[in-house]
Amino acid sequence: MVDIATRVWNHKWKIDPIVRSLIDTDFYKLLMCQSVFRNKRDTQVTFSLINRSDDVPLAKLIDEGELREQLDHIRSLSLRRNESTWLRGNTFYGKRQMFRPDFMEWFETLRLPAYHLERVGDQYELTFEGKWPEVMLWEIPALAVLMELRGRAVLNDMGRFELQVLYARAMTKLWEKIERLREVPELRIADFGTRRRHSFLWQDWCVQAMVEGLGESFVGTSNCLIAKHRDLEAIGTNAHELPMVYAALAEDDVALKQAPYDVLADWHEEHDGNLRVILPDTYGTEGFLRDAPDWLAGWTGIRIDSGDPAQGAETAIRWWKERGEDPRRKLVIFSDGLDVNKILELQAQFGGRVRVSFGWGTLLTNDFRGLTPDDRLAPFSLVCKAVEANGRPTVKLSDNPRKAMGPDAQIARYKRVFDVGAQVAQDVLV
Structure with a gap:
């Protein structure tokens, strides 16, 4: 079993990759990616980072150069042969060949597209634009990188x-x-x-x-x-x-x-x-x-x-x-x-x-609540969402209005079209 504390201590190396593989992602992203590849592959989509926790100043905690190194490393990744074999030959939900040959041939040659990173005040503006099947695969690794770099920033001040x-x-x-x-x-x-x-x-x-x-x-x-x-x-x-x-x-x-x-x-x-x-x-x-x-x-x-x-x-x-x-x-x-x-x-x-x-x-x-002074490792609400498709804004209403996103006029339109009545606001839990 890996000695995690020692590995964290050794994160003082120049770069210790946070995302090690294109399949270091959630399974539903690959299932959805195949569906998008089949049905909407030429749709142009923009994804954007959204930090719902304003009290976590990511740009003050995370060095921009280190963030770019991690994102650039992800862009260098491609599907390994044993990973392709696992996806092609494994049984998922009782079904063999869950992933079709045409999708796998595309995935095996994929490199994630370029990103746009800019510091805005104490936060980062991070966006991904391109064909939907490609940019959607940025969501999970981008979140994982930012969450772990924030953790490393806190842990860097701790002794062995x-x-x-x-x-x-x-x-x-x-x-x-x-x-x-x-x-x-x-x-x-x-x-x-x-x-x-x-x-x-x-x-x-x-x-x-x-x-x-x-x-x-x-x-x-x-x-x-x-x-x-x-x-x-x-x-x-x-x-x-x-x-x-x-x-x-x-x-x-x-x-x-x-x-x-x-x-x-x-x-x-x-x-x-x-x-x-x-x-x-x-x-x-x-x-x-x-x-x-x-x-x-x-x-x-x-x-x-x-x-x-x-x-x-x-x-x-x-x-x-x-x-x-x-x-x-x-x-x-x-x-x-x-x-x-x-x-x-x-x-x-x-x-x-x-x-x-x-x-x-x-x-x-990620439950490190109460384990560090000032609770600096407590989890926070960070998401990466599709915010635009073919030049049009996306909207999410949710059953919790505090999770709603999109331009106000479009939110009002969607509420009318979907006949959304009064909603009860709840705290956004991570």
Whole structure:
């Protein structure tokens, strides 16, 4: 097992790559990339970094030269032969050859496109522009680099023994969480923590701890590289990015209203089983389910990623019953702002009523809260989103209005088109 504290101490090397591989990314990004490659490959999209935590001055903490080194290193990466073999030949979600030959041939020659980096006050403006299948693969590595460089900036001031104690405390903290989860009957939980992880080595350690501590209750990881190295299931379906871009491309309000369902119609053609999971909250869960075509009720389940998770699950249960489906056979994946107490609460509330699963993110792979003076390693809310498609702004409404994004006029239009009523603002949890 890697001595993480010693490796951190040795980060004083000129460059220790944060992202080691093009498949050091979330599985759903590759699934979505293949769908985009098939259906919208020439769409021009801009992604942009958004720091929701203004109190974390990234440009003061992270040296611009070091950030550029890490980003340039990512641009030098290409798919390795053994990684291509794994993607081409492995079984994912019970299906062999998940990734089609034409997509793999394209991916095997890919280098990520150029980036634009500029300091604006105490923050960085980081954007990626180009063809959608190419620029979308910047999202996860860009977030991972910024999160880890911020951590390195804090850790750089710590001594060798101080680092050993810090990681010992963090390991103990996670193991105590695992011990509590061990007692949960029929638990199904996966690692969703790549995008805001403390570091790659720490995420890998957390996954190994989950494997040993939870056994079959731990169902896999979203991180493709770790899944490959640790012989685990790669977990993931789709994300808000797809409906946001499809909606931006809509020519009128009628097409806009239909866009989220067009996304899932394209997905339906490619995937079945546990990959048929709806993410309904991009423009409000209530309206999405109310207007959804009947064939979507036959899908395997729903992922709840904003708003009150219990309310979202109750809404889904009512919808399934109204459409003549048995909720006990449906999968509900909770994935927003989870930690042990919330996992225990939701499992107790919905176990037996639906098939419950959890995608545990930041507070699995980056919970250093309370372990440093002034809490300088506490996780924060950093995202990288598609903000423009073919010159048009994207919009996200969410079930939590504090997660809404887009120009005010377009937000108002989307609320009208999708008939979004009053919403309850909630704290944005990492």
